Amino acid sequence: MGNPKQKWTSEEEEALRAGVAKHGTGKWKNIQKDPEFNHFLYSRSNIDLKDKWRNMSVSANGQGPREKSRTPKPKTNTDSPATPLAIGWTTPGSSAPVVADPAASTDVQMEDSSKCLLDGKTASKYNAMIYEALSTLKDANGSDTSAIVSFIEKRNEVPPNFRRLLSSRLRRLVAQDKLEKVQNCYRLRREVANGTKAPVMKPKEIRPRISQVNSYLGGTLEEAAVSAAYKVAEAENKSFVAAEAVKEAERVSKMAEEAEAFLQLAKEIYDRCSRGEVVMVA
DNA sequence: TATCGGGTTATAG
């Protein structure tokens, strides 16, 4: 009766992946409680996390462990091309060298203005910091930029132009209805009472992109496997290494989504510049 | 209590 089966959003999947990378597999309750991920996973139980992780592992493996003896699928796998791709993973809080991405062609046609913007990984890292900050300093009216900056600066090493960077992120999140802005303060916005689903965007929109990206990469397994192995080192799970490598592919699709939004921001800045306004871009 | 693995139901193709 009251079970319309709530599908997992990509934000939730991302949070789960990050959580596993941070805490390790099996620490489902820890991940769920972690303030860094709770904002995404508050509506999921630790059991849900476990089940979801199992499902993701299965689909990443091609076939699998979770199948007794059904129709054997001699599916001709779609792995052939090889495109160089660098994958760098940094857990929030530790400063590790982030490998610069080779100007991922996200198919968006625009003359220039591809530089000076964040890549997907960095962006979601900052997003996580923002959520952590806002959920920790629980201010009913929200927190202003300065408060957020100082909170994050206390816990993480941040670049010198971080304040400006943060402003961009905040504006982005507000535009996505993830945050609420009242006067100069920002505060979390959790979507309550989701009848069938209250998505800010339909997953159908980005699905095609995923296949697009999937074909874009392919022979990145060497690089990906290395970083993936590092990522789940504490999880010491042998079969998951390959699975994680594939997971990185889906992560790239997030980048496409982010890039799209950044374009919007860039446009805005360009707009203001052409209007004679002086905009500093660090 | 949290985790795990098998089982069940809902949904997409």
Place this chain on the structure above:
DNA sequence: CTATAACCCGATA
């Protein structure tokens, strides 16, 4: 119909 994703349940430490 089948295959898969989300959810459920009992066993176990």
